[in-house]
Amino acid sequence: xxxxxxxxxxxxxxxxxxxxxxSATPIIHTSPPExxxxxxxxxxxxxxxxxxxxxxxxxxxxxxxxxxxxxxxxEMVITKSGRRLFPPLKARCTGMDRNAKYIFLMDIVTADDxxxxxxxxxxxxxxxxDPEMPKRMSIHPDSPATGEQWMSKVVNFHKLKLTNxxxxxHGFTILNSMHKYQPRFHIVKAHDILKLPFSTFRTYVxxxxxxxxxxxxxxxKITQLKxxxxxxxxxxxxxxxxxxxxxxxxx
Amino acid sequence: xxxxxxxxxxxxxxxxxxxxxxSATPIIHTSPPExxxxxxxxxxxxxxxxxxxxxxxxxxxxxxxxxxxxxxxxEMVITKSGRRLFPPLKARCTGMDRNAKYIFLMDIVTADDxxxxxxxxxxxxxxxxDPEMPKRMSIHPDSPATGEQWMSKVVNFHKLKLTNxxxxxHGFTILNSMHKYQPRFHIVKAHDILKLPFSTFRTYVxxxxxxxxxxxxxxxKITQLKxxxxxxxxxxxxxxxxxxxxxxxxx
DNA sequence: GAGCTTCTCACCTAGGTGATAAAA
DNA sequence: CTTTTTATCACCTAGGTGAGAAGC
Numbered sequence: 239x240x241x242x243x244x245x246x247x248x249x250x251x252x253x254x255x256x257x258x259x260x261s262a263t264p265i266i267h268t269s270p271p272e273x274x275x276x277x278x279x280x281x282x283x284x285x286x287x288x289x290x291x292x293x294x295x296x297x298x299x300x301x302x303x304x305x306x307x308x309x310x311x312x313e314m315v316i317t318k319s320g321r322r323l324f325p326p327l328k329a330r331c332t333g334m335d336r337n338a339k340y341i342f343l344m345d346i347v348t349a350d351d352x353x354x355x356x357x358x359x360x361x362x363x364x365x366x367x368d369p370e371m372p373k374r375m376s377i378h379p380d381s382p383a384t385g386e387q388w389m390s391k392v393v394n395f396h397k398l399k400l401t402n403x404x405x406x407x408h409g410f411t412i413l414n415s416m417h418k419y420q421p422r423f424h425i426v427k428a429h430d431i432l433k434l435p436f437s438t439f440r441t442y443v444x445x446x447x448x449x450x451x452x453x454x455x456x457x458x459k460i461t462q463l464k465x466x467x468x469x470x471x472x473x474x475x476x477x478x479x480x481x482x483x484x485x486x487x488x489x
Numbered sequence: 490x491x492x493x494x495x496x497x498x499x500x501x502x503x504x505x506x507x508x509x510x511x512s513a514t515p516i517i518h519t520s521p522p523e524x525x526x527x528x529x530x531x532x533x534x535x536x537x538x539x540x541x542x543x544x545x546x547x548x549x550x551x552x553x554x555x556x557x558x559x560x561x562x563x564e565m566v567i568t569k570s571g572r573r574l575f576p577p578l579k580a581r582c583t584g585m586d587r588n589a590k591y592i593f594l595m596d597i598v599t600a601d602d603x604x605x606x607x608x609x610x611x612x613x614x615x616x617x618x619d620p621e622m623p624k625r626m627s628i629h630p631d632s633p634a635t636g637e638q639w640m641s642k643v644v645n646f647h648k649l650k651l652t653n654x655x656x657x658x659h660g661f662t663i664l665n666s667m668h669k670y671q672p673r674f675h676i677v678k679a680h681d682i683l684k685l686p687f688s689t690f691r692t693y694v695x696x697x698x699x700x701x702x703x704x705x706x707x708x709x710k711i712t713q714l715k716x717x718x719x720x721x722x723x724x725x726x727x728x729x730x731x732x733x734x735x736x737x738x739x740x
Numbered sequence: 741g742a743g744c745t746t747c748t749c750a751c752c753t754a755g756g757t758g759a760t761a762a763a764a
Numbered sequence: 765c766t767t768t769t770t771a772t773c774a775c776c777t778a779g780g781t782g783a784g785a786a787g788c
Contacts, residue, residue, distance in 0.1 A: 315758085318770075322756070355767085402769085415768075453769050454758090461758070470757040473775035566782085569746075573780070606743085653745085666744075704745050705782090712782070721781040724751035 292335040294385070294425050296442040299328035299392050303467060304446040310459040311361050312449035314419075320399035320410045324468045327395045327447065329423050334385025341426045341434060342378040342388060344395050346411050349418040349448050356456035364416070371404055371412040375424075382429060402453065413451040421447045543586040545636070545676050547693040550579035550643050554718060555697040561710040562612050563700035565670075571650035571661045575719045578646045578698065580674055585636025592677045592685060593629040593639060595646050597662050600669040600699050607707035615667070622655055622663040626675075633680060653704065664702040672698045 298304060303325045304312075315321045327344065334340060348370055355364040376398055380387070401410040413419060423442040428434060455461045465474045549555060554576045555563070566572045578595065585591060599621055606615035627649055631638070652661040664670060674693040679685060706712045716725045 324757090465758070468757065469778095470755090470776060472757085472777080474758055575781090716782070719781065720753060721779090722752075723781085725782055 291333075292338065292385075292427070293333045294331060294340070294440060295333045296423050296425065297330045297332070298444040298447065299330055300325055301444065301446060304444070307460065307463055308446040308448065310457055310463070312447075313452045313455055313457060313460045314400055314449045315455065316400045316402045316413050316415060316451045316453060318401060318403045320401045320406070320408060322396060322399055323421075323449075324464055327398070327421055329393045329442075331385075331388045331393065331425075334389055334425075335427075336384065336386040336389070338385055338427055339382040339429045340385060340388055341381040341428050341431060341437075342383075342393055343375050343381070343424040343426065343439075344378075344398070344422060345373055345375045345424070346400075346413070346419050346421045347373060349420040352418065353414075354416050354418060354450055359457070361450065361456075367417055368414050370414065370417075374409065374411055376411075377431065382431065400451065402451070415451050415453050418448065418450050420445075421449075542584075543589065543636075543678070544584045545582055545591070545691060546584045547674050547676065548581045548583075549695040549698065550581055551576055552695065552697060555695070558711065558714055559697040559699065561708055561714070563698075564703045564706055564708060564711045565651055565700045566706065567651045567653045567664050567666060567702045567704060569652060569654045571652045571657070571659060573647060573650055574672075574700075575715055578649065578672055580644045580693075582636075582639045582644065582676075585640055585676075586678075587635065587637040587640070589636055589678055590633045590680045591636060591639055592632040592679050592682060592688075593634075593644055594626050594632070594675040594677065594690075595629075595649070595673060596624055596626045596675070597651075597664070597670050597672045598624060600671040603669065604665075605667050605669060605701055610708070612701065612707075618668055619665050621665065625660065625662055627662070628682065633682065651702065653702070666702050666704050669699065669701050671696075672700075 307325065314323055329342075348367065351367045352363045353365045353367055354361050356362075376395060378393055378395065379397075380393075399408070399410040400413055401408075402413060402415055403410075404412055406412055420443060424439045425442070426434060426437045426439055428437045455464070465471045558576065565574055580593075599618065602618045603614045604616045604618055605612050607613075627646060629644055629646065630648075631644075650659070650661040651664055652659075653664060653666055654661075655663055657663055671694060676691045676693070677685060677688045679688045706715070716722045
């Protein structure tokens with residue numbers, strides 16, 4: 239039967255941590271997954287009846303856009319107040335047991351142990367990586383849900399935000415500027431979030447989502463791709479109505 | 490132990506109904522609560538150490554504003570696309586067992602069996618009530634959570650929307666225009682949403698939140714209170730910058 | 741007419757963009 | 765000096781308001 243809650247349960251779940259903003263993605267702190275299945279390939283079109291049960295596969299949504307960024311070296315801005323990723327991290331699933339329950343998670347881990355600098359229009363290694371903050375695991379808020387439910391929609395982690403503020407209390411993912419990172423998806427077959435630490439993770443990695451964290455964009459090609467594709471940056475497009483009148487000079 | 494999901498479980502929970510908009514408040518359909526505790530009184534200030542365990546009390550947040558509206562006869566606009574309530578339905582809790590888990594719910598039920606009309610600046614009975622759609626029960630999305638977690642914050646149902654569209658697929662609450670309704674809060678001590686239909690409800694009713702559903706405001710006093718207090722209506726305040734230039738005439 | 745509903749509008753709130761200047 | 769970070773801005777997206785015209 240379900241046992242009563244304990245301090246351990248709650249700190250693990252992180253779902254109701256009162257120090258966190260209610261609108262933030264629920265978070266947990268986990269040990270590394272016990273078992274990993276690494277995938278990095280283009281989506282496969284499924285034939286009718288090809289669906290196999292309990293062999294979950296994950297496809298990166300809009301991977302063509304991710305690939306355009308990856309070609310130049312994707313950069314993600316991190317700010318004190320938190321910044322979303324662009325392109326957004328979205329996944330589609332197949333191969334789940336339609337009736338079983340799964341928990342969908344993601345995290346962002348260091349891609350290597352280097353510090354980088356952008357020099358002469360190129361990213362170059364600039365020494366050993368700085369110490370990292372403990373990484374957070376983000377549970378998709380719809381978790382747990384059945385395979386049927388996960389497979390019927392695009393799984394979107396748009397609420398996840400990046401920050402360089404090591405004292406962040408919003409539950410954002412804390413990264414080091416000028417360091418390279420790799421987002422990952424995880425699927426756990428589990429009825430209950432409390433059972434997560436004792437469950438087997440399947441991990442899905444898409445190389446084209448690798449990025450370098452920056453406090454200001456370094457590569458103009460990346461800036462232009464962001465402006466051209468992010469709806470919130472429409473004001474900076476050539477076709478936009480942006481008035482380029484003289485700017486107010488700060489004190 | 491936790492049993493596998495069934496069609497019955499899922500239709501009851503409604504949490505992952507794919508026909509519903511993902512951003513809408515999760516809904517369930519329930520039978521009437523087995524047991525009700527009716528409360529309607531001003532908030533009480535708790536002394537240190539006065540907290541008793543597992544005797545949950547609920548207080549209406551900003552009940553002074555609700556009372557201002559109630560004095561004139563609160564009206565809530567209902568539209569096809571869905572309209573929020575104003576003032577917002579917010580609650581504070583005390584007296585919960587800090588370590589036990591609770592589910593927080595609300596619904597809106599008919600206040601009487603009358604149809605109303607606004608005639609000569611007064612609400613008057615205008616016959617028997619029309620047939621009602623089955624009422625939805627809204628689970629607060631943080632459910633289930635511990636007493637500690639519920640008591641540490643204001644519980645807000647701002648995502649709930651009202652509609653007169655009987656074919657609504659967003660999970661909004663469907664009401665009849667010109668009929669009187671009463672919102673209610675419910676607290677259930679339960680670890681698991683699946684156990685809800687077999688659990689005992691405590692129900693909390695605040696008379697000052699009673700309202701008549703309308704498609705357009707009838708009482709100018711209510712309109713003015715909405716304009717003066719709802720931030721989204723700031724454009725209609727006298728102090729606002731609203732240009733009252735000539736209006737476009739629709740074809 | 742009179743009563744009620746629907747649609748579009750200007751005007752807001754709320755918050756996600758890169759540019760830019762200034763600070764570190 | 766160079767490099768990186770921070771704060772503020774105009775400009776967007778997204779969506780919640782009542783007003784008012786039009787529809788029923």
